[in-house]
Amino acid sequence: MLGTRRTFALVLALGLATTLTLQGCSSASASAEPSATVALTPRSANAQTCTAPPGLFSAYDRGSLFKIAETKLSAAADFNPRKYPIGALTKQSTYERTGPKAWTSGFFPSSMWLMYQRTGDKAWLKKARSWTKALLPLADWEGTHDLGFMVGIPMELGMRLDPSAKKRAAYREAFLAAARSLSTRWNPNVKAIQSGTYEGEWGLIIDSAMNAPLLIEAGIILGGAEGAELRARGEQHLMTLINTFIRDDGSTFHRMTFDPTTGALIGPVAGQGMGVDSTWSRGQAWAIFGFARAYQLTRNQAFLDAAETTAHFWMSHLDAQCVPAWDFDAAADSPRDSSASSIAANGFILLGQFAKQQQLRTADYEPYARTMLHAISTIPVLAKDSANPGVMLQQTSNVNKTAKEGSYVWGDTFVLMAGINALYSGSNATTDYTSSVITGLTNG
Numbered sequence: 001m002l003g004t005r006r007t008f009a010l011v012l013a014l015g016l017a018t019t020l021t022l023q024g025c026s027s028a029s030a031s032a033e034p035s036a037t038v039a040l041t042p043r044s045a046n047a048q049t050c051t052a053p054p055g056l057f058s059a060y061d062r063g064s065l066f067k068i069a070e071t072k073l074s075a076a077a078d079f080n081p082r083k084y085p086i087g088a089l090t091k092q093s094t095y096e097r098t099g100p101k102a103w104t105s106g107f108f109p110s111s112m113w114l115m116y117q118r119t120g121d122k123a124w125l126k127k128a129r130s131w132t133k134a135l136l137p138l139a140d141w142e143g144t145h146d147l148g149f150m151v152g153i154p155m156e157l158g159m160r161l162d163p164s165a166k167k168r169a170a171y172r173e174a175f176l177a178a179a180r181s182l183s184t185r186w187n188p189n190v191k192a193i194q195s196g197t198y199e200g201e202w203g204l205i206i207d208s209a210m211n212a213p214l215l216i217e218a219g220i221i222l223g224g225a226e227g228a229e230l231r232a233r234g235e236q237h238l239m240t241l242i243n244t245f246i247r248d249d250g251s252t253f254h255r256m257t258f259d260p261t262t263g264a265l266i267g268p269v270a271g272q273g274m275g276v277d278s279t280w281s282r283g284q285a286w287a288i289f290g291f292a293r294a295y296q297l298t299r300n301q302a303f304l305d306a307a308e309t310t311a312h313f314w315m316s317h318l319d320a321q322c323v324p325a326w327d328f329d330a331a332a333d334s335p336r337d338s339s340a341s342s343i344a345a346n347g348f349i350l351l352g353q354f355a356k357q358q359q360l361r362t363a364d365y366e367p368y369a370r371t372m373l374h375a376i377s378t379i380p381v382l383a384k385d386s387a388n389p390g391v392m393l394q395q396t397s398n399v400n401k402t403a404k405e406g407s408y409v410w411g412d413t414f415v416l417m418a419g420i421n422a423l424y425s426g427s428n429a430t431t432d433y434t435s436s437v438i439t440g441l442t443n444g
Contacts, residue, residue, distance in 0.1 A: 050315070050322040050371055057373035057422050065377045065419045066118055068384050069391045069412070073111055076389050081130045084108055085389070087397060087408035093387040100134045103146040106154045107409035109135060113157035114416040129167065132158055136170065139177035142184045145195045148211030151178035153413070156217075172221075179218030179230055182211065186233050189263035192240040193233070198269045201257035205271065206245050206283040209290025212237040216297045238294050242306045245287070250313030251279040251328065252287050272398050278329040281340040282396075284314055288347035296350055304354065311351060314344055315368060322375035326399045335403055338376045339395040339411025345369045345376075345418040366422075373422055376415060383407060391415065 076085055076095060084105040085095035098105065112128035115121075132154050139151050151174055158171035185193045187202070193212065195205045212234045219231025244265055245253050254271030258264065273280030291307035294300070317328050323341050325334040352366025375381065376392060383393050390407020392415050397408055 049320055050318045050368070050375070055374055056367060057370035057377060057419075059423060061374055061377045062419050062423060064384075065382065065391075065415065066115075068382055069111070069115065069416060070119075072383065072389060072391050073115060073412075076108070077112065077127045077131070082134050084131075085409050087395070087406055088389050089402075089404050089406035090386070090388060090393055092406065093389065095389050100138055100150075101141070101144075103144065103149055104409055105138075106135060106150040106152070107413040109154040110157055110413045111409070111416055113154060113161055114413070114420060117157070117161055118416075118420060125162070128154075128158065129162070132171070136174045139174040140181055142181045145182065145185055145193055145208055145211055147178040147182045148214040149410075151175065152211070152214040152217075175214075176218050176222060179214050182214060183230055183233055187258075187260050187263075189260060190240060190258045191236045191263065192258075193237050194260075195255075198255050198257055198271075201266055201269070202260040203255055203257045203269070204241065204245075205255050206241065206252050206280075207286045209238060209241055209294075210286050212241075213290065213293045213297060216294065220297065235294070235298060235300065238291065238303060238306075241287075242291075242302060246306060246309060250309040250311075251317075252284055252310060254280045254283045272400060274327040274329050278327050279313075279317075280327050281324040281337050282326075282343065284310060284328065285340040285343035285347070288314060288344050289350070290347075292347040292350040292354075295354070304360075307347060307351060308360065311344075311348060311365070318372075322372045323381060323394055326396045335396045335399055335405050336394045337396045337411075338381050338392050339408055339414065341372045341376050342392065342411050342415035342418055345372045346414055346421070348372070349418060349421050369418065370422055373415070373418055377419065 079097075082100065083097040084100060084102060085097055085108050086102065086104050088095050109128060109131035112124055112131050116124035116128050135151055135154060138147070139155075141147070144150070155171040155175040155178070159168050159175060162168050162171065182193060187194060190202065190204075192204055193208065193215075194202060195208050196203050215230045215234030215237070219227040219229070219234065221227070222230065244256050247253070253268045253276070254273050255269045257266040257269055259266060268276045270276055271280065271283070273283065287310040288307055291303045291310065295303035295307060314324075318324050319332065321336070323336045323338045325332065326337045326340075327334070346369075348365045348369035351360070352369060354360055355365055376394075379385070381392055381394050383390055386393060388407050390409070391412040393407055394405050395408045395411045396403075396405055
């Protein structure tokens with residue numbers, strides 16, 4: 001029923017850590033202890049095919065990336081801060097925009113925060129505050145599972161970067177409120193947060209690997225009984241994804257449906273990939289980064305195993321362009337998706353840091369991330385000489401609906417995020433934009 005690539009054979013002995021080792025921060029509570037079955041397919045680190053670029057992402061690359069971003073984002077920011085950019089096809093010169101309730105609304109404000117982090121320029125701080133303001137009320141909205149994208153990322157950046165204690169407190173409250181709102185979508189039978197309804201059935205999507213960490217981090221910040229419950233739900237949700245979305249070769253399904261009354265798995269349904277049994281490249285990237293982030297927060301070995309397994313599939317299937325086709329099963333001349341590379345690069349950066357700290361089974365995650373980043377921070381991917389309003393081209397949204405490339409705000413946010421973190425050195429390099437938020441707020 002789930003395709004020939006989907007078999008789970010190994011039983012992992014799981015013991016969730018009750019303490020965190022993220023920049024000296026420890027959790028006040030232990031979460032529930034889920035069980036899981038997941039197959040780990042050993043893969044050679046030398047299987048990677050993304051080797052064409054002549055070098056690794058460098059300080060020069062980073063400077064070029066942020067120079068283009070400054071020009072593009074400055075122009076786009078001089079607009080009504082309630083009309084949020086989504087994207088533009090390659091030959092378009094203006095963004096398609098929506099109101100704050102689009103799933104993409106949090107990315108453009110996040111890019112403003114990342115520009116402020118990069119430059120320290122108060123003009124970017126002003127822009128970041130302005131574009132974040134309309135997102136604050138969304139924290140109480142229970143009608144979406146995308147609150148991690150819409151509220152979690154920009155509020156987390158604001159909590160850490162805004163010099164105003166008053167504004168940091170407001171972002172903190174929105175961050176926690178968003179986690180509470182997301183938690184209302186919990187189904188105790190499926191042990192997951194509902195993503196949506198697909199073909200009339202209760203459903204999950206792999207994208208939710210990026211939203212569940214909001215619950216975990218909020219739980220750590222809150223502590224106590226409420227915090228423990230939020231954290232447990234986030235972790236259980238991710239375990240459900242591991243048990244049902246990862247095929248035995250490390251590839252992932254996009255959508256899966258369940259019986260909400262019994263929790264029984266019904267099976268996969270078509271999503272944004274080519275078909276039920278194909279591997280949508282951006283979905284694979286969400287999995288890599290989401291599971292790596294979850295491990296960073298919890299030190300749960302199951303999340304690290306899932307991150308590595310999905311990363312190894314990526315490494316052994318990405319071709320020499322270092323920008324995947326929109327689906328790994330699509331033809332080589334199909335539309336590409338550089339946003340998938342930028343998202344995955346963040347996951348590889350995290351895995352590279354874990355490798356340095358704990359001697360994981362492969363040590364080339366960080367150079368692999370920098371290889372991909374070099375490829376997507378140079379022309380023709382970088383929109384240097386283009387009238388397009390975005391930073392990075394060769395992105396796709398939903399090829400099944402619009403089989404054209406362009407620029408999109410999520411890819412731009414994640415390439416800036418990776419660009420900041422790729423050149424940091426030391427054991428805490430990639431905690432810069434994530435877990436340092438927890439430090440200083442757990443007692444706040």
